[in-house]
Each structure stands twice: as C-alpha cells, then as structure tokens.
Amino acid sequence: MSSAASQLDLEREKQLLKLFTQPVKLGLLYKGSIHGYKYNTLLNKFNEEGKCVIILYLVSGAVRGIYVNEKLSTGSQGSTDKGAFLFDVSKQGAAKYPVLDPSKAFACNYGNKGIALSTLQFGSAIELDAKDIRIVNFCSSDIIYTSTGWPTENTRTCEVELHRVQDVGHLIPDWRHLSWTVCERDSILEDILSFKSVGDALPRVRALLLGPAGAGKSSFIVSARSVMNKRVVHLPIVGKAINGFTKKLKTYEIGTRKGGAPTVLTLCDAMAVGHSDSPGLSLSDALAVIKGHVPEGYKFNFYTPISEKVTGHRTAPSLKEQVHCVLFVLNASELESYSSSLLSTLRELHSEISDLGIPQLILLTHIDKVCHAVHEDVKFVYSSRTLQETMEKAAELVHMPVSSVLPIKNYASEHAVNCNMDILILDAICHVLQAIDDMLEDQHPEDVHMVKEEPLRPL
Structure with a gap:
C-alpha cells in the first residue's frame, strides 16, 4: 500500500x-x-x-x-x-x-x-x-x-x-503516578510558587543545564516560562547549530505572568557539552560554572579554559553565586547514537559533581519521538514500556539511578500550552526544588533555611 x-x-x-x-x-x-x-x-x-x-x-x-x-x-x-x-x-x-x-x-x-x-x-x-x-x-x-x-x-x-x-506503545500499568487534570497542574504550580527562601544567604536557587547539542536545554527554559505564563513564549535563545546554539553563560529567572508572584528558581544555560567529534563545554569549565567562578554573560571558548584572568572571575564565590542543582539534558531519541567520548565526559562530570555534594537529575527530552502513544498524549509516559526502558537507558548512560530521570516534552511546534505537557514540566521543576531543599538542609542547615507556606508534596 x-x-x-x-x-x-x-x-x-x-x-x-x-x-x-x-x-x-x-x-x-x-x-x-x-x-x-x-x-x-x-x-x-x-x-x-x-x-x-x-x-x-x-x-x-x-x-x-x-x-x-x-x-x-x-x-x-x-x-x-x-x-x-x-x-x-x-x-x-x-x-x-x-x-x-x-x-x-x-x-x-x-x-x-x-x-x-x-x-x-x-x-x-x-x-x-x-x-x-x-x-x-x-x-x-x-x-x-x-x-x-x-x-x-x-x-x-x-x-x-x-x-x-x-x-501502540505497549502500555503497562502506571509505574509512576500523576493525575492528568487541570486541578493537578494548578496544585503543582501552587507548590512551586509557595517554595520560598529567606535571608540574604540564598535569595534564589540556581539549576544548571548540561548536555550535548540539540538535547533541548534552551527549549526547557522556554517551556518552563511558557507554563508559568500560560502561553507559549518566544525567546531568541533557541536555535540549531552543529556544536550547539548557546555560546554564553546566561541565567533566566522562572517567574509567573506579569504582576504574578515569581518563583525562587533560576535556570542557567551554558554551552553544549563537547566530545571528541564536537568541541564544546569542557569538564573544567563546567565545574568552574558550578562552583560560581564564572560571571554572567561569559562567552565560552573551547580552546581557552576559564581561569582567574577572565574578567569578572569570582575567586571566592558566595553560596548564592554557586549552582545548587545540575540537570543533565538528554535527547531520548538519540541515546543510542551518543559517542563513547560524550558518555565518558558526562560520567566524569557526574562523578566530580557528586564529590561537590550537589544534587543531579536527568531531564529526558523528545520523549514523543520514541513512543507513538506518548506522541499522541504525554499522559501515557508512565504507562509506556518503551519509555520505561528509555529512562532506564538514560540513567545507565550517566551512571545515575532511574529515580533521577525526569521525562518531559518541550514546547517546540505548539502555539498554545497543553495541560498534560505542563504537568510534566511542572513536576520536573518540583523535583529540582525538592532536591535543592534536601541538599541545603543536609549541608547548610545553619547558613540557609528554606521555608514554604505549604510544604511540597512528597516526591
């Protein structure tokens, strides 16, 4: 036919x-x-x-x-x-x-x-x-x-x-539970809005997006802002390039609609992680960003590592200038094609970041490209055997537990927000804040105290 x-x-x-x-x-x-x-x-x-x-x-x-x-x-x-x-x-x-x-x-x-x-x-x-x-x-x-x-x-x-x-989709009983309703979306959003920090030590928390070119780091920032604004926003930070579109260190506050209460979260975008076939963000430069040494707007250069000679370099960065969570952004449809050198870099990053005591999660993007059921509706993400296996593969590639994998679908071709896509994105943000909260409570109980008007739901 x-x-x-x-x-x-x-x-x-x-x-x-x-x-x-x-x-x-x-x-x-x-x-x-x-x-x-x-x-x-x-x-x-x-x-x-x-x-x-x-x-x-x-x-x-x-x-x-x-x-x-x-x-x-x-x-x-x-x-x-x-x-x-x-x-x-x-x-x-x-x-x-x-x-x-x-x-x-x-x-x-x-x-x-x-x-x-x-x-x-x-x-x-x-x-x-x-x-x-x-x-x-x-x-x-x-x-x-x-x-x-x-x-x-x-x-x-x-x-x-x-x-x-x-x-299609080889559906199985839900192995993670989410309620796919407008009420659930609004409830998660309220949890995020009520998550606040007090004191001068840490007015905002910072999460750094790391990953190969085309994984969807910048698109996640656009998607997070779209969810908060309840419309698809357009930012000139998304594009396509062989070695990645982002070249500078840039931070983005994730606020709500104009006049609304802002969230405590700041997302940091950086150059794509490099590998043997594609120069990009090096291990040393990534660690310099995470430790807070690198100033806003710094333009990365693969051939010139970050040093104290960089204008604006912070020798002794404060807690609020450091990164408090790292998100490895991986493309679900390209896991099998990732080079051994890229995987080696990601695993080495994971090991070094673990030594710093900073929480790490995996944002698994493009989930609609690996399962037809999820392509039709992302609500099938946790009842898709294909997605379950893909999440296990992503966790294995970076040597992290499956519990750290957060599947999402970024806004790319859509002209309007979608409730179920919103729920996945908001759920991922909620996990990021919870991971940061756990880390701060464990490592900085006296320096910073995170308070919520209502406690975040158990994740």
Missing part, C-alpha cells in the same frame, strides 16, 4: 483516534479508487484482519464508518463483537455509536446456496451493496447500534477505505 494514501485528513484522523480507549494508529489496507470497488476484494482483506475500520467518504463531504474488534464469520445470524462501534467524524469532533447487541454486530449475508452475494452489513445501520460497494444504505432506525442522526436514504460514496487498527 505504499503507493496509496488515505483520504482521511489529519484533523479528522485525530478526532477518530480519540474514540478509542487505548492509543492506536491506522494502517491503510484497501482503497476503492486503487483496488476497485469490488465486494470480494474488500471482503477478503476485511476477513484477514481482527481490528479494523471501514471509512466511507460521502459525496456530501461527511465521513462515516464502522470499527470492528473481531474477525468476520459469515452467515445471516451475524458475528459477535462487543467492541464494535459506528462513527461519524468531522474536523471539529467525532460521534461514537457503540453496539447495543454484540451478537449481531456485523454479518456477511449470502443468497441462495451461498452463491449470490447480497450485503456486508452492520446491524441495519450500514449496508454495503455487493455489486458496487459505493452504494451504501444508512439506516437511523437500526436497533443494533445507537445510530440516531444517521441519514436514512441510500447514499453513494465517493471513496471507501479499510484500515488496520494497531495498538
């Missing part, structure tokens, strides 16, 4: 896929204008499949059809299918009419002695004519399906398609 393309446009396909309780994708098996509008051709392909949909494109522009969950068995008594349903789909939405009498969900009716074919029918709601399957009878008085609102007259279609329905 590589030469044939479905007539179903993207918007209608999205609406149709929403009718299924689990993530699925469609695979075109038959198209009347390609294979001919012959009953036997459609029937043979239909009978080979278990889960499939027949899509009927009416001359009027309407799109209707039927989903079946079982293989066809011939005979006028019909075939049993508890999962069958009719549908009527448009760009704005889709209507679903589940079967009322599963024992008569669909049937292939024959004439005398099984020779003269009559119809392929689904209750009385849809009947495809054996001589020309473009002739379709829609009946709204059918008692097998709840087909209220369907036209009653015989209708000629301009196209007929058969699609295989495939499960």
Whole structure:
C-alpha cells in the first residue's frame, strides 16, 4: 500500500483516534479508487484482519464508518463483537455509536446456496451493496447500534477505505503516578510558587543545564516560562547549530505572568557539552560554572579554559553565586547514537559533581519521538514500556539511578500550552526544588533555611 494514501485528513484522523480507549494508529489496507470497488476484494482483506475500520467518504463531504474488534464469520445470524462501534467524524469532533447487541454486530449475508452475494452489513445501520460497494444504505432506525442522526436514504460514496487498527506503545500499568487534570497542574504550580527562601544567604536557587547539542536545554527554559505564563513564549535563545546554539553563560529567572508572584528558581544555560567529534563545554569549565567562578554573560571558548584572568572571575564565590542543582539534558531519541567520548565526559562530570555534594537529575527530552502513544498524549509516559526502558537507558548512560530521570516534552511546534505537557514540566521543576531543599538542609542547615507556606508534596 505504499503507493496509496488515505483520504482521511489529519484533523479528522485525530478526532477518530480519540474514540478509542487505548492509543492506536491506522494502517491503510484497501482503497476503492486503487483496488476497485469490488465486494470480494474488500471482503477478503476485511476477513484477514481482527481490528479494523471501514471509512466511507460521502459525496456530501461527511465521513462515516464502522470499527470492528473481531474477525468476520459469515452467515445471516451475524458475528459477535462487543467492541464494535459506528462513527461519524468531522474536523471539529467525532460521534461514537457503540453496539447495543454484540451478537449481531456485523454479518456477511449470502443468497441462495451461498452463491449470490447480497450485503456486508452492520446491524441495519450500514449496508454495503455487493455489486458496487459505493452504494451504501444508512439506516437511523437500526436497533443494533445507537445510530440516531444517521441519514436514512441510500447514499453513494465517493471513496471507501479499510484500515488496520494497531495498538501502540505497549502500555503497562502506571509505574509512576500523576493525575492528568487541570486541578493537578494548578496544585503543582501552587507548590512551586509557595517554595520560598529567606535571608540574604540564598535569595534564589540556581539549576544548571548540561548536555550535548540539540538535547533541548534552551527549549526547557522556554517551556518552563511558557507554563508559568500560560502561553507559549518566544525567546531568541533557541536555535540549531552543529556544536550547539548557546555560546554564553546566561541565567533566566522562572517567574509567573506579569504582576504574578515569581518563583525562587533560576535556570542557567551554558554551552553544549563537547566530545571528541564536537568541541564544546569542557569538564573544567563546567565545574568552574558550578562552583560560581564564572560571571554572567561569559562567552565560552573551547580552546581557552576559564581561569582567574577572565574578567569578572569570582575567586571566592558566595553560596548564592554557586549552582545548587545540575540537570543533565538528554535527547531520548538519540541515546543510542551518543559517542563513547560524550558518555565518558558526562560520567566524569557526574562523578566530580557528586564529590561537590550537589544534587543531579536527568531531564529526558523528545520523549514523543520514541513512543507513538506518548506522541499522541504525554499522559501515557508512565504507562509506556518503551519509555520505561528509555529512562532506564538514560540513567545507565550517566551512571545515575532511574529515580533521577525526569521525562518531559518541550514546547517546540505548539502555539498554545497543553495541560498534560505542563504537568510534566511542572513536576520536573518540583523535583529540582525538592532536591535543592534536601541538599541545603543536609549541608547548610545553619547558613540557609528554606521555608514554604505549604510544604511540597512528597516526591
């Protein structure tokens, strides 16, 4: 079927896929204008499949059809299918009419002695004519399906398609729990807003983003700000370059909308981590940033390591000038292609940072590119076996525990914020603040005291 393309446009396909309780994708098996509008051709392909949909494109522009969950068995008594349903789909939405009498969900009716074919029918709601399957009878008085609102007259279609329905994502029971609701999003946001520091020792906390080029470090900053602003913001810090787009050390406060209460978090963006094939941020320069020696706006130079000769170099940085958490940003779709030299650098960084007693987490980006279910909706992230295995791989690459891996999808092509994407991003920010809080309580109990109007939820 590589030469044939479905007539179903993207918007209608999205609406149709929403009718299924689990993530699925469609695979075109038959198209009347390609294979001919012959009953036997459609029937043979239909009978080979278990889960499939027949899509009927009416001359009027309407799109209707039927989903079946079982293989066809011939005979006028019909075939049993508890999962069958009719549908009527448009760009704005889709209507679903589940079967009322599963024992008569669909049937292939024959004439005398099984020779003269009559119809392929689904209750009385849809009947495809054996001589020309473009002739379709829609009946709204059918008692097998709840087909209220369907036209009653015989209708000629301009196209007929058969699609295989495939499960995607290899879903498993949730192994981490998040509630995918607007209330949950607002609750996590309130936790973050209520997280405050007091005293001059540490007015704000700083998290440094480290990772290879293209992993999504700058995009995470844009995404965090987008969540807080409740709209996708546009900052000139995101771009594409072989060795990474960011060349300077830049800090970004993560505040809320104009006039709103700011958060205590500052995100620090730096040059991409280098490896043998691509010069970039060196181990020594990364450690200099983490220890607080490097001034804001410093332009990194792979061939000239940071030293005390750098203008603005801090010889004895204060606690508030240091980095309080390091986030390794990794691209979920490129883990297998990371070079051994890059992995060696990341692992060495992890070891050196551990010696400094600074918490470390992994931001796993582009999760929608490794699992179709997650591509359709990020709420499946913790019920996707593929993502679970990818998170384990990411943890293994940096020699860190799986509990430190935070999967997210950055805002890239979207023009508006999405509740479920927001929840993942906010949950990651919440983990960052909790990790910093734990570190400060353990290492600086007398120098700084972090207080919250309401305590952060257990993570």
